[in-house]
Amino acid sequence: MADRTPNGAGDGDGIRTFPFPVDLSVGGVGIQVGPMGTERRWHADAPLERVHRIDFHVVMLFTGGPVRHMIDFAEYEAHAGDLLWIRPGQVHRFSRSSEYRGSVLTMQPGFLPRATVEATGLYRYDLPPLLRPDAPHLAALRASLTHLQREYEDTETLPPSLHASVLRHSLTAFLLRLAHLAASSAEAARRQADTTFTLFRDAVEKDFAANHSVSAYADALGYSRRTLVRAVRAATGETPKGFIDKRVVLEAKRLLAHTDLPIGRVGAAVGFPDAANFSKFFQLHTGQTPVAFRAELR
Structure with a gap:
């Protein structure tokens, strides 16, 4: 699979998208498995320390930490035994100050058949990217990934077609375990969430672009403001207003990064008819003006 341009292509938003590096894979197959390291790159020109996008899956299993990694403008902190699962199209950035240690799996879309893709939830963007398995699940995932790496590196005992087939089966076994962990983690989080907060x-997800008022949400849901504050603080550690503002900021960041809308129209899209008020709000919550934020990504 050739690169779209010599330096990776953008999707009209100034953020480069890098394809799966088939030329760097053993035997040209659609996966790579190996240790993390600064020498491992998606592409010779891929700016790992800057915001960029990839069109393939990445799973990182850490043996050290902490590591801070940005995915879709949210910062995640991973420790030894944690996994990060980045899906195609997600924007992310490596941390300059973190040392990445462990194993990394990259997988090209289309390497697995449709039935396996559905069974493993490869495109469940609603599932959390940061996973923290308990000891038994971690041991099983490590063993499965180690086996997959051995099969990946063994190009001598099987002809290429059988080698690729064995890799698909080994990869499926690992991804089924990973998908189970991701789904279980999401379900546990849902069970813990208070109904009021949910x-x-x-x-908020439905109305944040038009409604920034905590009292309005409380009235609409039939709760007192105090009840809503308690529920949101218990679930997230922050106030309802802070929760609303974070969602508004995230949407503003997405629009600034992924579109060429004028700043005023971005503000209007997230509930600020006045561009100056939007700029003040955005700078208060991010430390940057909308113009500066967009320029940093271009």
Whole structure:
């Protein structure tokens, strides 16, 4: 699979997209497995320390930490035994100050058949990217990934077609374990969430572009403001207003990064008819003006 341009292509938003580096894979197959390291790159020109996008899957299993890694403008802190799963199209950035140690798996879309893709939830963008398995699950994942790496590196005992087939089966076994962990983690988080917070979260997701008022949400849901504050603080550690503002900022960042909309129209899209008020709000919460944020990504 050739690169779209010599330096990776953008999607009209100034953020480069890098394809799966088939030329760097053993035997030209659609996966790579190996140790993390500064010498491992998606592409010779891929700016790992800057915001960029990839069109393939990345799973990092850490043996050290902490490592801070940005995925879709959210910062995640991973420690030894944690995994990060980055899916195609997600924007991310490596940390200059973190030492990445462990194993990394990259996989080209299309390497696995459709039934396996569906069974393993490869495109479940609703699942959390940061996974923290318990000791038994971690041991099983490590063993499965080690086996996959051995099969990946063994190009002598099987002809290429059988080698690729064995890799698909080994990869499927690892991904089924990983998908189970991701789904279980998401379900545990849902069970722990208070019903009040869940209703508030869903209401914010639906109306954040037009409604920034905590009292309005409380009235609409039939709760007192105090009840809503307690529920949101218990679930997230922050106030309802802070939760709303974070969602507004995230949407503004996405629009600034992924579109060429004028700043005023971005502000209007997230509930600020006045461009100056939007700029003040954005700078208060990010430390940057919308113009500076967009320029940093271009």
